Amino acid sequence: MNNSPVSEHISFTPMTLEMLPSILVIENQAYPIPWSVQTFKDCITKDYVCKLMLLKGQVIGYHIVQVILDEYHILNICVSKDYQGKGFGKYQLQAIKDKAESELMNRILLEVRASNKTAKNLYLKSGFQQIGKRKNYYPISDGREDAFVLELALG
Numbered sequence: 301m302n303n304s305p306v307s308e309h310i311s312f313t314p315m316t317l318e319m320l321p322s323i324l325v326i327e328n329q330a331y332p333i334p335w336s337v338q339t340f341k342d343c344i345t346k347d348y349v350c351k352l353m354l355l356k357g358q359v360i361g362y363h364i365v366q367v368i369l370d371e372y373h374i375l376n377i378c379v380s381k382d383y384q385g386k387g388f389g390k391y392q393l394q395a396i397k398d399k400a401e402s403e404l405m406n407r408i409l410l411e412v413r414a415s416n417k418t419a420k421n422l423y424l425k426s427g428f429q430q431i432g433k434r435k436n437y438y439p440i441s442d443g444r445e446d447a448f449v450l451e452l453a454l455g
């Protein structure tokens with residue numbers, strides 16, 4: 301884990317169905333097209349890695365990872381709007397990377413909206429590389445947009 305100044309009061313805990321109302325508040329504020337409650341329920345019940353990030357006990361973010369053989373697929377990584385831009389996204393991504401390395405994963409994969417410059421910057425700064433593009437992958441309010449496929453090779 302990194303030694304960033306934010307690390308002292310941060311902890312991670314499994315996401316539970318009871319926490320979904322609070323998670324949805326964060327999700328709805330953070331994304332233009334948020335996940336539904338059903339999508340979160342599916343991830344939790346399918347045993348994906350679903351973790352809340354707490355700052356002094358308060359939920360300020362979360363991530364959901366699907367493990368496929370020796371690959372981590374990040375399906376959702378989010379920081380509450382009020383806490384964005386303060387290093388918590390970087391910290392959370394580093395925590396995912398540390399766990400993947402400790403479990404001897406081969407790589408981490410994710411998709412990011414072409415328009416999501418903040419997230420793409422975070423991933424590129426964290427060592428991810430673009431390995432593909434999915435045309436018209438994501439819905440937007442008036443059509444569809446491309447997804448970039450990013451990879452972080454481990455090991």
Ligand SMILES: CC(C)(COP(=O)(O)OP(=O)(O)OC[C@H]1O[C@@H](n2cnc3c(N)ncnc32)[C@H](O)[C@@H]1OP(=O)(O)O)[C@@H](O)C(=O)NCCC(=O)NCCS
Pocket residue numbers: 330331376377378379380383384385386387388389390391411412413416417418419421422425
């Ligand atoms: C994407 C997200 C997780 C990043 O977390 P964050 O806490 O805001 O980001 P951090 O403060 O840790 O910054 C990490 C890097 O992101 C980039 N970044 C952060 N804010 C940015 C902004 N406003 N504009 C451009 N790049 C930005 C920078 O590269 C930054 O690194 P630097 O500070 O060394 O320059 C967060 O903004 C978020 O939850 N957004 C909404 C949900 C989302 O889009 N999730 C990703 C789906 S693929």
